[in-house]
Amino acid sequence: MKKELLKKIRSAKQILILTHTDPDGDAVGSAWLLQxxxxxxxxxxxAGLLFDPEHKAELDYFIKKIKNIAVKMPDLIISVDASDLSRIYGLSGCRVNIKIDHHESKSSFGELNIVDPRAASCTLLIYQLARQLGLRLSKPMAEALYLGLSSDTGNFAFANTDTETLAAALECVRAGVRPNQIFNKLNEQLSFQEIRDFAVALRSAGAHCGGRLITASIPAGLKVDNRFLIDFIRREKNAQVAAVCVEKKDHIKLSLRSKSGINVAAVAAVFNGGGHKEAAAGKIYSATLAGAQKQVIQYFQKYVFPRQ
Ligand SMILES: [Mn+2]
Known part of the structure; x- marks a missing residue:
């Protein structure tokens, strides 16, 4: 694996790194670290990168730190943190030569596929490759690694936080990363309007299936980050799964989080999506937000939390 990867990189002149649409910290961090x-x-x-311009504003701080290089005719395309071909931004009919990812997925669309669902973040997987190649962690590499690690572990609080993630985080801090600074840039950049919109979205919260499923929704027009909303409602003490529906232009986005061992990736797969056991997302083609939410609740009532 390592040899093949090295051979492909060493024989390339123009390399393009791509990631998924609506990128998160791990997507940006992975592309940055790999570059x-x-x-x-x-x-x-x-080695250039391409990000979906429709990303969360707080990622701009990190994207601006990356020295991008225009790559017009790539002879090597590498995708990071993307489980499905359809979710890759900027591919425009080209082939993916190398897929590096940590999602549970059967889609091996790369000529070379480096996939490890045990890795808590895709940046961690890339860091492990770098270590095998004997590379030293520089400060910018550490920032990229930490960005992905902290994003995908919920600031080292989710079930995927383990000795590997914490040991890698320690290496980052040793290399000069300041955790508080990254936390601030990622999580403390809301506008006052976003605080008010959050209050509106929070009013939609509902408990179902005897309290084991907690839901909320975000209508179009409200400026609310669905990750903040889902991470907030999942704090309810009896909730085993949190689900948030977000109204998009032509579909409803479904986000799922599990605190109880219930595999929400399997639920997301039913709703045209996928992800990890503890965090997954799907798409619902429903005319209304209420209709989509009803479908989700009914699915959980029938298949996940049936009455005994
Ligand atoms: Mn990821």
Missing amino acids: KIIQKLQPAAR
């Missing part, structure tokens, strides 16, 4: 690694392995190559 830094490629620059060390193959300094003569041009």
